[in-house]
Amino acid sequence: MQIAIGLYPGFTALDAIGPYQVLTLLPDAEVVLCAAQKGDLADDVGLLHLDITHTFDEVATPGMLLVPGGFITRRLARDRDPIIDWVTRVHQHTTYTTSVCTGALLLGAAGILDGLDATTHWCAYDELARSGATPTERRVVQQGKVWTAAGVSAGIDLALTLVADMHGKEVAQAIQLAIEYDPQPPFDSGAPSKAPAEILDLVRGASQAKVAAVLAKSEAVPQRRP
Secondary structure (H helix, E strand, O other): OEEEEEOOOOEOHHHHHHHHHHHOOOOOOEEEEEEOOOEEEEEOOOOOEEEEOEEHHHOOOOOEEEEOOOOOHHHHHHOOOHHHHHHHHHHOOOOEEEEEOOHHHHHHHOOOOOOOEEOOOHHHHHHHHHOOOEEOOOOEEEEOOEEEEOOOOHHHHHHHHHHHHHHOHHHHHHHHHHOOOOOOOOOOOOOOOOOOHHHHHHHHHHHHHHHHHHHHHHHHOOOOOO
16 A cells, blocks of 8 residues: 655654654555655744655555645645645555645645644644534544544654554554554653643744744745645
8 A cells, every 4th residue: 555644844753753663564564754845844943954855746646545634734724735636636546545634734725624623732732623523532533544643742742543443453463563552651741631721822933933833934924836
């Protein structure tokens, strides 16, 4: 199966790299990183750079589509960035259409989540609802062939769940053990329903400020479509 991870400048690294680490361990999988343009592509911090060798047009019929999130996804959804049209096209051919974190906003902009339960980063529930989806705090949500994962680290859970669906739980368990994915966080504050109110407010405020800064920067320097 060809597994296409659709990228864009400003994606959140772990959203993509977590599932990538899991899915590349499948012996029958061809994992392809693609974007609107070939060449250097930076994450949302600007420290991780990927050399993209496939454009969206060159990846037309993947068996699985995965879209990571990033603070910039609000603008990409609003402006109907090229990744939206690509998602719309390839969704017709996929066996699995998936997203991590605010990648769900891009699926929503493509019209894929209308009337479905879905999840994303908890800071983006309102935007997700405006795309026609019903937000849920579940870690991974399956609605037919559409699978969405919650924020950032949930991409690993998504990938393991997909592997179990494709190849059975034993293969998924073997990969989980191979990457020693055995979460034992030092604090039980990894979901909005668990975190103290002051921590919730701190993260919500920081997220809103970051999104506002990204949107302001994009307005000052308009992004060119390829």
